[in-house]
Amino acid sequence: MNQHTSIKAATGWRRWVYTTNHKDIGTLYLWFSLIMFFTGGLMAMIIRAELFQPGLQLVEPNFFNQMTTVHGLIMVFGAVMPAFTGLANWMVPLMIGAPDMALPRMNNWSFWILPFAFLILLSSLFMPGGGPNFGWTFYAPLSTTYSNDNTAFFVFAIHIMGISSIMGAINVIVTITNMRAPGMTWMKLPMFVWTMLITAFLLIMVMPVLAGTVTMVLTDKYFGTSFFDASGGGDPVMFQHLFWFFGHPEVYIMILPAFGIISTIIPTFSRKKLFGYHSMVYATVSIAFLSFIVWAHHMFTTGMPLAGELFFMYSTMIISVPTGVKVFNWIATLWRGSITFEVPMLFALAFIVLFTIGGMSGLMLAITPADFQYHDTYFVVAHFHYVLVTGAVFSIMAATYYWIPKWTGNMFHEGLAKTHFWLSLVSVNILFFPMHFVGLAGMPRRIPDYALQFADFNALISIGGFAFGLSQILFVVVIVKCIRGGKKAKANVWEDAEGLEWEVPSPAPLHTFSTAPTIK
Amino acid sequence: MNNKKLTIKLIAFALAMLLFGFSLVPLYGLLCEVTGINGKIIGASEKNTNIRTSTQTSEQVVKLQILTHNQGPIPIQIKTDKIEIYANVGQEYLISFEATNTGSKDIVIQAVPSVSPGLTAKYLHKIECFCFAQQAIKKGETVNLSLNFYIDELIDPKYKQMSLSYAIFDISDDIKPEKWHQLFPENIKIAKVSK
Numbered sequence: 001m002n003q004h005t006s007i008k009a010a011t012g013w014r015r016w017v018y019t020t021n022h023k024d025i026g027t028l029y030l031w032f033s034l035i036m037f038f039t040g041g042l043m044a045m046i047i048r049a050e051l052f053q054p055g056l057q058l059v060e061p062n063f064f065n066q067m068t069t070v071h072g073l074i075m076v077f078g079a080v081m082p083a084f085t086g087l088a089n090w091m092v093p094l095m096i097g098a099p100d101m102a103l104p105r106m107n108n109w110s111f112w113i114l115p116f117a118f119l120i121l122l123s124s125l126f127m128p129g130g131g132p133n134f135g136w137t138f139y140a141p142l143s144t145t146y147s148n149d150n151t152a153f154f155v156f157a158i159h160i161m162g163i164s165s166i167m168g169a170i171n172v173i174v175t176i177t178n179m180r181a182p183g184m185t186w187m188k189l190p191m192f193v194w195t196m197l198i199t200a201f202l203l204i205m206v207m208p209v210l211a212g213t214v215t216m217v218l219t220d221k222y223f224g225t226s227f228f229d230a231s232g233g234g235d236p237v238m239f240q241h242l243f244w245f246f247g248h249p250e251v252y253i254m255i256l257p258a259f260g261i262i263s264t265i266i267p268t269f270s271r272k273k274l275f276g277y278h279s280m281v282y283a284t285v286s287i288a289f290l291s292f293i294v295w296a297h298h299m300f301t302t303g304m305p306l307a308g309e310l311f312f313m314y315s316t317m318i319i320s321v322p323t324g325v326k327v328f329n330w331i332a333t334l335w336r337g338s339i340t341f342e343v344p345m346l347f348a349l350a351f352i353v354l355f356t357i358g359g360m361s362g363l364m365l366a367i368t369p370a371d372f373q374y375h376d377t378y379f380v381v382a383h384f385h386y387v388l389v390t391g392a393v394f395s396i397m398a399a400t401y402y403w404i405p406k407w408t409g410n411m412f413h414e415g416l417a418k419t420h421f422w423l424s425l426v427s428v429n430i431l432f433f434p435m436h437f438v439g440l441a442g443m444p445r446r447i448p449d450y451a452l453q454f455a456d457f458n459a460l461i462s463i464g465g466f467a468f469g470l471s472q473i474l475f476v477v478v479i480v481k482c483i484r485g486g487k488k489a490k491a492n493v494w495e496d497a498e499g500l501e502w503e504v505p506s507p508a509p510l511h512t513f514s515t516a517p518t519i520k
Numbered sequence: 521m522n523n524k525k526l527t528i529k530l531i532a533f534a535l536a537m538l539l540f541g542f543s544l545v546p547l548y549g550l551l552c553e554v555t556g557i558n559g560k561i562i563g564a565s566e567k568n569t570n571i572r573t574s575t576q577t578s579e580q581v582v583k584l585q586i587l588t589h590n591q592g593p594i595p596i597q598i599k600t601d602k603i604e605i606y607a608n609v610g611q612e613y614l615i616s617f618e619a620t621n622t623g624s625k626d627i628v629i630q631a632v633p634s635v636s637p638g639l640t641a642k643y644l645h646k647i648e649c650f651c652f653a654q655q656a657i658k659k660g661e662t663v664n665l666s667l668n669f670y671i672d673e674l675i676d677p678k679y680k681q682m683s684l685s686y687a688i689f690d691i692s693d694d695i696k697p698e699k700w701h702q703l704f705p706e707n708i709k710i711a712k713v714s715k
Binding site for chain 1: 521522523526527530531533534535537538540541542544545548549552557560591630632638639687689691694
């Protein structure tokens with residue numbers, strides 16, 4: 001402690017650029033994620049504006065494709081993943097009683113390369129030829145033979161994002177392994193810390209494979225290799241195998257921390273201990289393991305042998321067992337609890353219901369023969385937006401409302417926050433629920449125009465989209481108001497919330513747990 | 521384990537995963553070759569040594585359909601007189617194709633075969649195939665291409681039909697000038713301005 005006070009702390013912009021403090025870096029990640037959420041959101045608004053009516057009104061089809069592609073990339077790599085890394089940076093040291101992350105300088109680096117990655121990606125939108133237009137999944141040969149000359153910018157952006165994620169993940173693992181307060185055994189770790197640990201392992205296992213895959217796209221496109229080019233002896237289907245070997249665990253990278261957040265919030269506002277802590281840990285590990293053996297369920301229509309289709313169908317369905325365990329445990333935690341409906345709890349409850357809807361449609365997609373009908377339709381779009389928006393994004397909002405009094409020292413404006421919640425809840429369902437119907441009726445995804453019979457539903461979806469987009473401005477208002485002032489928050493913001501983070505004062509001082517706490 | 525050791529181990533692990541990602545390429549090729557699940561036929565086969573004489577007819581017949589299609593707009597027309605044949609198992613067949621370059625430029629093509637059902641691919645033995653090599657076709661020229669194959673006697677009798685499909689790729693842009701000169705001795709490749 002004395003060491004720190006003797007060094008003159010950097011101020012102004014230097015504080016943020018030079019920082020090695022986990023709380024400052026966490027804050028940077030969270031702001032970055034919010035900016036990206038609005039950037040990707042703006043693209044979603046363009047998509048929905050074009051789809052408001054059948055026919056082409058606002059944008060060229062090629063630009064429309066760039067919007068769907070970059071929207072996906074921004075939301076996955078720019079909004080959801082950095083938000084979880086930011087939450088991990090802020091909360092993991094506080095939850096395990098550590099003074100900081102284990103590798104603070106690497107922490108600084110892993111954040112500060114991220115804005116450059118997205119600058120590179122976004123800048124390609126303004127170059128002649130435009131940005132990537134082959135979908136966030138960048139299937140070969142769309143991304144090799146048929147892509148524009150700016151594809152290298154996309155590839156290098158992914159490389160940088162990958163390096164950033166891997167460094168962030170290594171930091172999380174080392175911190176959790178080595179810096180737990182004495183007495184905090186593995187089975188006493190808070191659920192959020194467990195889920196971040198497992199997520200970090202998933203990251204270092206799959207991000208390098210993604211890096212390899214984009215490198216192959218790069219050499220295929222610019223250096224004459226033929227990893228994915230059939231005329232040179234390659235195989236475009238192999239691209240899909242490589243991509244989904246990364247892509248499926250990536251899905252769980254974006255949802256496991258959400259499970260951790262919900263498992264933290266539900267007990268607090270039910271005033272009970274989490275039901276089945278051990279089974280929660282094992283379920284998380286099982287989901288992580290299973291995520292590696294289900295990848296080809298994204299590829300049922302590529303012409304796999306029957307045995308393969310059956311294997312991937314059953315292994316996918318098995319995932320619903322540990323996921324079901326989790327949902328069961330949350331409901332069992334609620335059972336006979338003294339439940340109150342503060343804003344974080346509202347988001348958590350909405351998560352349970354809406355994520356389960358997303359899980360159910362996932363189960364429908366897992367059925368191979370049915371998938372031939374659903375594949376590449378809006379049904380898939382509905383499915384993954386239910387798990388990612390009302391799943392991952394709602395959990396991030398829940399986490400923000402849950403911990404923001406700890407971060408700022410002020411309570412947020414509850415009325416505005418509740419308005420944000422209800423507007424989001426209603427609009428998000430108007431936005432995504434009808435997508436199930438148009439998808440089942442056969443509307444393909446990633447198209448700028450559609451058949452006339454889908455017009456009414458699409459208009460409705462777009463209205464829901466604009467409403468959801470506008471509602472998020474309220475989220476920013478609540479956050480900014482909370483930073484500027486408000487009712488002072490106590491150390492333990494939510495009555496009897498459990499966890500070491502509630503033992504430090506609010507706002508959490510820059511340096512906490514310089515001496516390790518004792519774990520009962 | 522201290523921070524430094526653990527960090528180094530984790531970085532090594534990430535690098536190993538990068539290597540694993542690249543090693544999936546040969547592993548994928550190997551897996552497809554062993555199981556034959558993607559209908560790829562790799563390389564030429566030996567001549568069938570225990571061929572029956574043409575007077576003998578095998579009781580097992582497989583209907584083989586032969587298809588060609590251009591991958592993208594390529595000014596090449598490929599014709600064959602036998603779009604489907606009832607092939608006696610174990611017997612050698614010769615199919616001839618005529619490929620015409622109807623465009624205004626010399627073209628080099630590569631045919632990529634694919635067999636369906638995929639699991640039968642390993643029973644279709646090609647002794648000679650135009651797909652084994654790149655084919656150079658001058659503008660306006662018609663060349664004869666051939667395929668010499670037999671179907672293995674080990675093929676499961678439940679397979680009554682197979683299809684052999686050739687995707688024709690224009691690979692002119694990937695040919696280096698010196699190679700181009702070998703393929704078209706009298707012409708020098710004129711650099712293409714755009715794709």
